[in-house]
Amino acid sequence: MDSEDETKPYINRKDDNIAVSNQDYESEDKCSKDEKKPEKLNMVSPLTVFRYSDWWDKFLMVLGATMAILHGAGLPIMMIVFGDMTDSFITSENMTYPENFSLFNHTSVNFSTDFFSYALLGELEDELTRYAYYYSGIGACVLFAAYIQVSFWTLAAGRQIKRIRHEFFHAVMRQEIGWFDVNDVGELNSRIVDDISKINEGIGEKIGMFFQAVATFFAGFIVGFTKGWKLTLVILAFSPVLGFSSAIWAKIISAFTNKELTAYAKAGAVAEEVLAAIQTVVAFGGQRKETERYQKDLEEAKHIGIKKVISANISIGIAFFLIYASYALAFWYGTTLILSDDYTVGNVFTVFFSILLGAFGVGSSAPSMEAFANARGAAYAIFSIIDNEPQIDSSSNAGYKLDHVKGTLEFKNVYFNYPARPDIQILKGLNLKVNCGQTVALVGGSGCGKSTTVQLIQRFYDPKEGTITIDGQDIKTLNVRYLREIIGVVNQEPVLFATTIAENIRYGREDVTMEEIEKATKEANAYDFIMKLPKKFETVVGERGAQLSGGQKQRIAIARALVRNPKILLLDEATSALDTESESVVQAALDKIRKGRTILVIAHRLSTVRNADLIAAFENGVITEQGSHDELMEQKGVYYKLVNMQTSGTEDQLQEEG
Known part of the structure; x- marks a missing residue:
């Protein structure tokens, strides 16, 4: 069909990917000849991820981060209480009776021993009660801080994601049609679902958990240095190696995750395309073929996922090996310090468990860092689309609005080629004038530029050279929304x-x-x-x-x-897809609405345009002849050939039916 041939230019999808722009995707043939260029991982800056936060969101995030820090510091602080409680147990166990206790007479020994034991038990009970109050207080504070942390970060993220979804959809809606020619619509739908979900995950409670983990790390080491700096320094000997391994892990995971997102976006585009045309797929028995095509894209995502999981597990194994090695060293050196009377058992336990919690804090921050890195990568693709300024902005208020529209259209030496295929010129110096109130029919073979002409009038695209005017006013100077409001369109x-x-x-x-x-x-x-x-x-x-x-x-x-x-009505093959009965009804409706309007008709069935005021015949992107039906038949040019082909085809069909 003509309109489809002209409005859906060929696109090499392998070379086109909006997920992570500026990456070089090579075709299979090219890969066999040339080496693959290294892929660049594109991310926005850490602060840019929060570009859609307002002052209320910032307040929620700051308060949520503060509560996350208090939450994270809770466990190391509790280790201080735990260490003191351990020392109190040991102290009470090692307590002995006074030296002069044997001077008591034998009749009162049992009574005095029992009394002293009860006194010790009472004192221990008081201390345990005090420690129970400490634990309860810390637990209540942690409960409150954790609730505020999670709820505030989740609320702030939800508010920002709502704005991002709105801005993204608005940005997509305001792009010119040429932008959609080089961007897969199915992939855009995948982005608005998957990538924005990644952003939501990365800037929500995972950020609060990161602050919590960092607070646990610093609080643990502060407590460790306060209670026993010697043991803390020994345990810290493993920290640089542990930190280096964690950094490498986060980078590897982020790179694989970005590739995985791209692969799933391709698969999602295939699924959406198939589901949108499910009747055609079923009618031609293409279920198996489409399943295999979808499976092929999933295979790519699967291989990337396997590499990602293997890399992650190796990194985690190395990290935990280093952690447990540091524990073994800590127990050995801690025992030495206890025997030399420098440390108490409570000090060793406090230092060990504080550093333990701090180390686990570093480990638990890795998933949050990964989620945040994913959010930055996803935000790069989303924000790139949002920030893309369309050449033809339908939402802009700029532009001139005519006081009165007559409907005179004129093309002056117009040249045009589609953005997706710049080497193929569609219009090669088009000149056409349509007076107000005229009905002009555009005829010609497929791909000659008829539907392109209609799209240029609506300013879906701008010509490379030449001008298109309405009532003498260049349509580039008109407000885009106003221009489309004065035009009515009926497509095939x-x-x-x-x-x-x-x-x-x-x-x-x-x-x-x-x-x-x-x-x-x-x-x-x-x-x-x-x-x-x-x-x-x-x-x-x-x-x-x-x-x-x-x-x-x-x-x-x-x-x-x-x-x-509308003062201008564009009919692009409005009746070609209908049966004879429906065509006659629709054609009668079109004949009824012609009065007082400038109408541009594209038709393959030339019998429907015989009564047009002017017929313009296209050939190779230019109008080679124009006039009424009778005039063009006398010239015996392009229009004459088209009419004869359709007439002879109809006569042959009638003879076969007869």
Whole structure:
């Protein structure tokens, strides 16, 4: 079909990936000849991830981080209480009776011994009660701090993610059509789901857990140096190696995760494409083929995931080997310090468990660092799209608005080629003038530039050279939204949304009244069949209008274009996909709405454009002839050949049927 051939240029998807821009993806053939270029891991800066936080979010994050620090410091502080309690047990166990205790007479010995034992037990009970209060107080503080930590970070992340989703979707909606030619729509959908979820995970409670782990690390070592600096220094001998291994681990995991995201995005694009065209897939028995295609992309993600898991497990094994080796050294040296009377058992336990908690704090921070690194990588792709300034911005308020539109269109020496295939020139000096109120038909073979002409009028693209004017005003100087509001479009394949008939028509103009909707449907010959439906205008049309016939969908699309009351109406193969009966009804509707409008018609069925005021014949990107039907038939040029081909084809078909 002509419109599809021209509006969907070939795209080499292997060379095109929005997940991580500036990466070099080589084709299989090129890989066999040249060495692969090293891939660059792109991330935003740590602070840029939070670019969509407002002052309230910052307050929540600061308070959440403060509570995370208190939460993390709770366990090392509890080790101080634990060490003192251990010393109190040992002290009470080693207590002896006074030296003069044997001077008591034998009748009172039993009584005095029992009394002294009860006194010791009472004192120990008081101390244990005091330590129980300490533990309870620390536990209550940790409970409160942990709740504030998790809830505030989660709340702040949710608020930011809402803004990111809105900005991302808005940014995608404002891009020019040429941008979509070189960016896979299915992959964009995967990004808005997967990548934004990665950002949400990376800037939410995982950040709070990171602050908690860092606080545990510092608090543990502060307690360790305070209670026993000699033992702490010995344990610290392993820290540089442990820290170096953790850093390498985080970098390796981040690199593999980024590649894994890209692979899953490709697989997601395949799945979305197949599901969107499931009827075609089933009709041609392509289930197995599409399953294998999806499986192929998943295989790539699987291999990357295996490498990621192996690398992670090796790194974790090395890290824990170093940790346990430091524990063995700590127990040996701690025993030596106890025997030399420099340390008490409580000091050794306090130092050991504090350093233990601090070391585990470093280990537990790795998943948070990984999640944050993933968020930075995902944010690079998302923010790159958000920051991409479209060449044709439909949301901009800039541009001129005409006081009165007559509808005169003119192309002056227009040259154009699609962004996705810049080497192939579609229009090669197009010149055409359409006076206000005229109906002009564009005819020609596939790929000659007819649909491209219609797209340029809507300013989906800008010409490389030349100008397009409406009432003498260059459309580049007009406000883009205003330009499209004065133009009505009916395409070959009408696109309806899974909502009611009224809402689909209202999509043409938001403030349209029900009376205007009914008027438009009458002009489009759609009112009668709508009123026969059980819910009339509130009937849900289904996915892509699946509950309606082709002719019904086309007439609703015409009504949607008419509610704008456009001065310029573009009909791109509006009847070519319909059966004869539906075509006659739709064609009657189109004939009814021509009065007072400038209409540009693209048609393959030349019988539908014989009554046009002007027929322009395209060949190789230029108009080679124009005039009425009779005039062009006399010239015996391009139009004459097209008519003869269709006429002879129709006659042959009738003879075969006869």
